[in-house]
Amino acid sequence: xxFPIWKNGIPIFDFPVLLADGTVAAPSLAFAGDPDTGWYxxxxxxxxxxxxxxxxxxxxxxxxxxxxxxxKIRFGLNQDVVLDRLGANSLALRNSTNAQTFTVGPSGxxxxxxxxxxxxxPYVESLEGTAPAAPAANGWRLxxxxxxxxxxxxxxxxxxxxxxxxxxxP
Numbered sequence: 001x002x003f004p005i006w007k008n009g010i011p012i013f014d015f016p017v018l019l020a021d022g023t024v025a026a027p028s029l030a031f032a033g034d035p036d037t038g039w040y041x042x043x044x045x046x047x048x049x050x051x052x053x054x055x056x057x058x059x060x061x062x063x064x065x066x067x068x069x070x071x072k073i074r075f076g077l078n079q080d081v082v083l084d085r086l087g088a089n090s091l092a093l094r095n096s097t098n099a100q101t102f103t104v105g106p107s108g109x110x111x112x113x114x115x116x117x118x119x120x121x122p123y124v125e126s127l128e129g130t131a132p133a134a135p136a137a138n139g140w141r142l143x144x145x146x147x148x149x150x151x152x153x154x155x156x157x158x159x160x161x162x163x164x165x166x167x168x169x170p
Contacts (some may be wrong), residue, residue, distance in 0.1 A: 024050045128152055134161040142166075 005012045022028030022040030027050050029039030042048035042058050049057040058065045066073075075081040084092045128144045135141050137159050147153045151169040158164075 024048065024055050025053045131155065131157060131163060135159055 006013065010127065019028040022030075022038070024040065025036055026047075027036070027038030027040040029040075030036070036053035037051050038049070040048045040050060042055075045060060047059045048055060051058075054139060055067045069087075071085060073083040075083075080095055082092075082094050085096060086092050128142050128146050131145060132141045132143055134157055139159050141157050143155050143157070144152050145155055147168060153165050153169075154167040155163050155165055
């Protein structure tokens with residue numbers, strides 16, 4: 001049997017610490033006051049996190065899965081930026097009061113931009129670049145490019161490869 005080396009009251013292990021696999025209901029690394037919340041072995045090379053005896057998160061080599069239709073990811077000290085699942089194939093980035101929501105994919109992979117701050121009109125902002133490749137059949141791509149004279153052109157390119165100018169900087 002091995003015992004850790006203690007330094008300043010902290011155990012230092014110089015060998016692997018192997019835990020029981022655990023389960024969602026009884027994670028192998030849990031808390032005395034909350035034994036159904038913690039870490040467990042989900043499957044080969046997959047780490048699981050259970051909260052209240054429910055699978056909440058799994059982590060594999062390159063994937064982080066959130067196992068709920070109502071999960072949110074919050075950013076910032078004030079948790080004022082939220083990445084939110086709105087429904088099937090629908091993702092929103094919003095501030096904590098739901099104003100200025102940017103939503104991707106609510107229906108047919110559409111992009112919806114909503115500016116709800118007092119007096120603010122919604123808008124889309126982009127930078128000039130080179131023309132993208134043509135999209136798949138029945139698709140289009142909107143882009144901005146320099147017209148060669150220092151003016152910005154708003155362009156659309158269709159599946160046929162044909163590009164059309166929509167507007168030009170005055």
